[in-house]
Amino acid sequence: MMRTRPLKVALLGCGVVGSEVARIMTTHADDLAQRIGAPVELTGVAVRRPSKVREGIDPALVTTDATALVKRGDIDVVVEVIGGIEPARSLITTAFEHGASVVSANKALLAQDGAALHAAAGEHGRDLYYEAAVAGAIPLIRPLRESLAGDKVNRVLGIVNGTTNFILDKMDSTGAGYQEALDEATALGYAEADPTADVEGFDAAAKAAILAGIAFHTRVRLDDVHREGMTEVTAADFRSAKGMGCTIKLLAICERARDGASVTARVHPAMIPLSHPLASVRGAYNAVFVESDAAGQLMFYGPGAGGSPTASAVLGDLVAVCRNKLNGTTGPGESAYAALPVSPMGDVVTRYHISLDVADKPGVLAQVATVFAEHGVSIDTVRQQGKDGEASLVVVTHRALDAALTGTVEALRKLDTVRGVASIMRVEGE
Amino acid sequence: MMRTRPLKVALLGCGVVGSEVARIMTTHADDLAQRIGAPVELTGVAVRRPSKVREGIDPALVTTDATALVKRGDIDVVVEVIGGIEPARSLITTAFEHGASVVSANKALLAQDGAALHAAAGEHGRDLYYEAAVAGAIPLIRPLRESLAGDKVNRVLGIVNGTTNFILDKMDSTGAGYQEALDEATALGYAEADPTADVEGFDAAAKAAILAGIAFHTRVRLDDVHREGMTEVTAADFRSAKGMGCTIKLLAICERARDGASVTARVHPAMIPLSHPLASVRGAYNAVFVESDAAGQLMFYGPGAGGSPTASAVLGDLVAVCRNKLNGTTGPGESAYAALPVSPMGDVVTRYHISLDVADKPGVLAQVATVFAEHGVSIDTVRQQGKDGEASLVVVTHRALDAALTGTVEALRKLDTVRGVASIMRVEGE
Numbered sequence: 039m040m041r042t043r044p045l046k047v048a049l050l051g052c053g054v055v056g057s058e059v060a061r062i063m064t065t066h067a068d069d070l071a072q073r074i075g076a077p078v079e080l081t082g083v084a085v086r087r088p089s090k091v092r093e094g095i096d097p098a099l100v101t102t103d104a105t106a107l108v109k110r111g112d113i114d115v116v117v118e119v120i121g122g123i124e125p126a127r128s129l130i131t132t133a134f135e136h137g138a139s140v141v142s143a144n145k146a147l148l149a150q151d152g153a154a155l156h157a158a159a160g161e162h163g164r165d166l167y168y169e170a171a172v173a174g175a176i177p178l179i180r181p182l183r184e185s186l187a188g189d190k191v192n193r194v195l196g197i198v199n200g201t202t203n204f205i206l207d208k209m210d211s212t213g214a215g216y217q218e219a220l221d222e223a224t225a226l227g228y229a230e231a232d233p234t235a236d237v238e239g240f241d242a243a244a245k246a247a248i249l250a251g252i253a254f255h256t257r258v259r260l261d262d263v264h265r266e267g268m269t270e271v272t273a274a275d276f277r278s279a280k281g282m283g284c285t286i287k288l289l290a291i292c293e294r295a296r297d298g299a300s301v302t303a304r305v306h307p308a309m310i311p312l313s314h315p316l317a318s319v320r321g322a323y324n325a326v327f328v329e330s331d332a333a334g335q336l337m338f339y340g341p342g343a344g345g346s347p348t349a350s351a352v353l354g355d356l357v358a359v360c361r362n363k364l365n366g367t368t369g370p371g372e373s374a375y376a377a378l379p380v381s382p383m384g385d386v387v388t389r390y391h392i393s394l395d396v397a398d399k400p401g402v403l404a405q406v407a408t409v410f411a412e413h414g415v416s417i418d419t420v421r422q423q424g425k426d427g428e429a430s431l432v433v434v435t436h437r438a439l440d441a442a443l444t445g446t447v448e449a450l451r452k453l454d455t456v457r458g459v460a461s462i463m464r465v466e467g468e
Numbered sequence: 469m470m471r472t473r474p475l476k477v478a479l480l481g482c483g484v485v486g487s488e489v490a491r492i493m494t495t496h497a498d499d500l501a502q503r504i505g506a507p508v509e510l511t512g513v514a515v516r517r518p519s520k521v522r523e524g525i526d527p528a529l530v531t532t533d534a535t536a537l538v539k540r541g542d543i544d545v546v547v548e549v550i551g552g553i554e555p556a557r558s559l560i561t562t563a564f565e566h567g568a569s570v571v572s573a574n575k576a577l578l579a580q581d582g583a584a585l586h587a588a589a590g591e592h593g594r595d596l597y598y599e600a601a602v603a604g605a606i607p608l609i610r611p612l613r614e615s616l617a618g619d620k621v622n623r624v625l626g627i628v629n630g631t632t633n634f635i636l637d638k639m640d641s642t643g644a645g646y647q648e649a650l651d652e653a654t655a656l657g658y659a660e661a662d663p664t665a666d667v668e669g670f671d672a673a674a675k676a677a678i679l680a681g682i683a684f685h686t687r688v689r690l691d692d693v694h695r696e697g698m699t700e701v702t703a704a705d706f707r708s709a710k711g712m713g714c715t716i717k718l719l720a721i722c723e724r725a726r727d728g729a730s731v732t733a734r735v736h737p738a739m740i741p742l743s744h745p746l747a748s749v750r751g752a753y754n755a756v757f758v759e760s761d762a763a764g765q766l767m768f769y770g771p772g773a774g775g776s777p778t779a780s781a782v783l784g785d786l787v788a789v790c791r792n793k794l795n796g797t798t799g800p801g802e803s804a805y806a807a808l809p810v811s812p813m814g815d816v817v818t819r820y821h822i823s824l825d826v827a828d829k830p831g832v833l834a835q836v837a838t839v840f841a842e843h844g845v846s847i848d849t850v851r852q853q854g855k856d857g858e859a860s861l862v863v864v865t866h867r868a869l870d871a872a873l874t875g876t877v878e879a880l881r882k883l884d885t886v887r888g889v890a891s892i893m894r895v896e897g898e
């Protein structure tokens with residue numbers, strides 16, 4: 039039952055991801071038509087630099103007037119792969135108003151304005167799909183939203199930024215410092231000229247907000263996500279981690295509180311045991327654990343970025359949205375009925391690994407241990423090393439409220455015998 | 469926009485999986501209603517033994533007349549978790565005829581009669597979903613069918629049977645023989661009283677047929693799947709594997725030929741390198757690799773069986789089917805448009821690990837090497853061990869046609885100097 043009139047697709051952006059979307063739409067045209075039930079036609083391509091040569095793209099389709107393209111009124115699906123907040127946001131809204139559904143890869147926009155965009159889509163009876171916005175090619179949003187729709191997700195924990203994973207992996211395997219590893223990542227094209235969004239955890243935080251929202255059926259704003267970057271992770275931290283049978287990863291963690299009444303979302307570097315499957319995620323790969331009541335522990339692994347993997351996710355959404363269109367229906371929209379409160383970082387229960395530079399004299403350990411006890415933080419292990427009047431104390435705690443751990447560290451800093459806090463890192467994945 | 473009239477669900481079977489489906493439908497009733505957009509009501513439960521006490525199930529709902537239940541005409545969704553071919557097949561067909569869509573966990577039935585059942589569903593405008601039929605809780609069918617709908621899948625390779633993985637894992641970690649490990653699996657409830665379906669690879673072959681069909685948009689029948697069980701894997705095989713830095717897993721492998729013009733599907737034990745992620749899949753877990761043109765390599769990991777994980781997958785399908793019903797639509801049905809030929813095992817390209825017992829005299833290696841060369845099979849490594857006139861020769865080949873490898877082994881058996889072929893195992897995962 040193939041329809042012969044094609045569905046019209048407008049492509050906004052034709053860079054790393056967009057050029058691959060266009061390429062696959064051409065090379066896989068017959069397969070796409072079979073799977074959708076109608077051919078899809080690339081009807082226009084909006085870019086910034088119209089004169090740039092774009093292989094495989096008919097120059098007659100190229101325009102710099104993205105707004106006019108989405109306003110044509112005959113477009114069935116708009117694929118937004120420009121990135122950033124504006125003009126992407128206005129273009130998507132205008133697309134909904136003019137009859138199109140939207141597929142986007144834009145995590146920054148979805149994390150910031152997901153609720154409003156979903157509302158606009160719903161109002162106009164359109165679809166808004168964005169599998170590519172989180173973890174590139176890895177099917178994650180669809181499994182969370184659909185496969186686990188009958189289950190109760192308690193935790194999503196993963197490596198969702200390939201750039202930082204590449205850097206941390208380098209530091210781990212070569213003993214390099216942060217700057218050296220970043221330079222290599224930049225030289226190899228794994229890090230952008232301005233790596234801020236990646237290394238400061240903004241990119242991962244956007245993904246955490248999106249994942250937490252879907253997993254917990256609750257709106258989680260970008261500001262709700264506790265964010266710490268990885269620029270202060272040192273070679274010494276990796277040596278400490280190794281001493282504990284751990285490595286260091288930048289993790290995105292979305293959790294339901296034990297009582298089920300609230301959720302948290304956070305991004306920070308953390309030590310994880312080498313035996314944990316996330317410890318062996320190499321290079322620019324991503325991997326995400328999902329824990330739910332009935333299914334137990336699931337893991338999803340694959341390339342987290344790159345033009346063609348991201349295009350694979352975009353095209354999966356494109357097929358779904360086209361099928362919906364032909365069926366005169368839309369897929370599941372935003373689900374935020376649970377409306378759980380999002381708790382601050384202080385409410386998270388976690389473990390700390392703390393290295394202290396201390397005076398090498400009797401009684402220091404007792405003093406330090408008292409501070410932990412006063413804050414209700416129970417110590418798992420302590421390692422003391424000293425030479426020449428200088429000493430270091432490495433403390434690993436049991437699970438405690440993050441607020442209590444922060445309070446402990448503040449109090450430790452005030453002790454005369456503590457010369458400095460060399461590093462603090464959370465321990466996860468047990 | 470919550471509809472108040474509930475959707476009616478009939479549960480066929482209330483055993484390991486069915487009882488968990490019923491439990492979650494009750495405990496998660498409010499969440500399910502929110503996610504679907506209407507409440508779901510358990511309208512009837514068909515079983516074999518009506519008098520058995522079933523916790524949490526209203527005895528008034530229980531019936532032994534499954535046929536009457538699916539014929540009521542007011543049932544929206546039938547969940548089939550009886551298993552086996554009949555009466556499951558007739559009940560599903562009758563359900564379609566009487567207005568219901570179907571969610572099933574029945575791999576045996578889907579592998580044997582998937583095409584006919586899909587046709588029946590399509591004819592009556594109903595859904596047929598069966599995520600739980602392959603790899604339990606792991607979202608695999610939906611990602612293959614929907615997330616990768618814009619991509620070209622080239623290979624699906626995985627561990628899809630938890631019982632055999634438990635046994636092989638035991639053999640690997642303890643050095644136990646097959647029977648001893650099977651006995652332990654039976655005692656712990658990981659193997660059924662009659663383990664034939666698992667250890668002979670029937671269960672994995674059914675899953676391979678289903679996966680290959682979806683991945684390649686081609687009908688793959690159960691008979692098209694080359695199947696070898698794992699009952700002949702020995703402790704000695706594990707020692708050989710270790711010597712090569714490998715372990716042994718029962719794999720399901722669905723591949724597109726290099727030229728893209730045909731596909732193969734097979735289940736057999738194989739050596740895989742310890743560095744391969746599948747090597748570290750422990751106990752009764754499942755894991756599946758999917759390789760595609762654009763996405764590259766994805767992995768899905770999780771519990772492959774068990775009442776509540778399987779129920780999670782069933783309920784995800786139930787939510788999807790209910791949403792479709794409310795939208796007056798159906799999800800993607802069978803996609804077999806590619807209709808690629810399914811090639812026999814002889815056409816598969818793979819590697820062999822062969823242990824030969826040979827006479828300990830000069831010239832044997834030359835004779836053996838000649839046989840390989842005559843069959844066009846190139847040797848990667850040979851290891852020779854000898855004492856007291858007895859010797860063994862372990863040969864690992866490069867990639868070659870399976871037919872050529874089989875021919876080589878037949879010719880080797882005919883050599884006077886070859887006393888016996890101690891073991892043959894394929895090597896995969898490189």
Ligand SMILES: NC(=O)c1ccc[n+]([C@@H]2O[C@H](COP(=O)([O-])OP(=O)(O)OC[C@H]3O[C@@H](n4cnc5c(N)ncnc54)[C@H](OP(=O)(O)O)[C@@H]3O)[C@@H](O)[C@H]2O)c1
Nearest residue numbers: 051052053054055084085086087119120121143144343344
């Ligand atoms: N790259 C990845 O691996 C990856 C992975 C996951 C998600 N994503 C997301 O995918 C999106 C696109 O990323 P990308 O890497 O493809 O970006 P990119 O290579 O920088 O491409 C951006 C494209 O948008 C066009 N563009 C910029 N401003 C425009 C405007 N005002 N009007 C019309 N077109 C405009 C550019 O035109 P010119 O070609 O003329 O410059 C370019 O074609 C982002 O949201 C990103 O977060 C990317």
Ligand SMILES: NC(=O)c1ccc[n+]([C@@H]2O[C@H](COP(=O)([O-])OP(=O)(O)OC[C@H]3O[C@@H](n4cnc5c(N)ncnc54)[C@H](OP(=O)(O)O)[C@@H]3O)[C@@H](O)[C@H]2O)c1
Nearest residue numbers: 481482483484485514515516517549550551573574773774
């Ligand atoms: N168990 C798993 O981990 C798992 C995982 C994935 C998929 N599956 C699939 O799920 C399905 C169910 O498996 P299961 O382990 O739940 O099986 P099970 O424990 O043996 O339960 C079968 C149920 O079907 C009922 N039944 C049997 N014959 C019937 C008939 N003629 N009419 C009505 N009811 C009948 C039984 O009734 P009584 O209770 O009265 O005996 C029982 O409630 C199978 O297709 C299986 O392959 C199972």
